[in-house]
Amino acid sequence: MWEVQNLEDRSNVILVGTGSKCLSTNIGFIGIKNPRIIELMKYMSTPYMHATVINPAQAATSLAQLRILSSLEGSEKRKRVLENYKYLSAKLEEKGHKIFGNPCAIMPVFVGN
Numbered sequence: 001m002w003e004v005q006n007l008e009d010r011s012n013v014i015l016v017g018t019g020s021k022c023l024s025t026n027i028g029f030i031g032i033k034n035p036r037i038i039e040l041m042k043y044m045s046t047p048y049m050h051a052t053v054i055n056p057a058q059a060a061t062s063l064a065q066l067r068i069l070s071s072l073e074g075s076e077k078r079k080r081v082l083e084n085y086k087y088l089s090a091k092l093e094e095k096g097h098k099i100f101g102n103p104c105a106i107m108p109v110f111v112g113n
Contacts, residue, residue, distance in 0.1 A: 027062050
């Protein structure tokens with residue numbers, strides 16, 4: 001992800017993500033390098049902290065999926081996703097559809113108003 005965006009300085013980046021697409025679980029996360037922002041998030045996010053706590057099965061599933069994603073098998077799966085994306089986007093563009101963004105697991109397609 002960082003490489004696609006040509007992002008070298010991550011000191012002012014707030015990374016927000018979800019596990020619902022790639023980890024098959026109902027988790028979310030925020031990654032921040034700046035300790036001052038981490039403290040701010042702790043104090044300002046308290047109404048949401050316990051709204052959707054994950055259970056042990058979701059945590060174990062997420063961990064197992066992360067292990068797969070960081071392995072050779074995961075690298076091969078990501079390569080296959082990009083190949084599928086390129087194939088499908090080419091077919092859709094042939095039919096006149098507009099595809100947005102960079103190749104990834106989610107393909108935004110403009111279908112009209």
